[in-house]
Amino acid sequence: MFEGQTHDPQVFIAVLREYHEAPSEQRGELANTVSEAIIAKRVDLAQVRQALLDTGEHELMDTLDRLIDLIEPYIEEGGVGE
Numbered sequence: 001m002f003e004g005q006t007h008d009p010q011v012f013i014a015v016l017r018e019y020h021e022a023p024s025e026q027r028g029e030l031a032n033t034v035s036e037a038i039i040a041k042r043v044d045l046a047q048v049r050q051a052l053l054d055t056g057e058h059e060l061m062d063t064l065d066r067l068i069d070l071i072e073p074y075i076e077e078g079g080v081g082e
Helices: 009-021 028-039 045-055 058-076
Strands: none
Touching: 009 028, 009 045, 009 058, 028 058, 045 058
């Protein structure tokens, strides 16, 4: 879904929304997809955050923040090995 270059923030938000609404036992693959896009810098988080603020989707902002907190060590290390 997020192969190659930087992606449209709305596509990322749609996947984030799907993750947010999924039961916890079904979130694994979606969490990986969202995390990989963030770690590989294939999404502009500033644009995503602005779009979420503009639409008032604070619950998605909270979900995004929690995911970023979980993957922060990987972001700081420059990603995960292939």
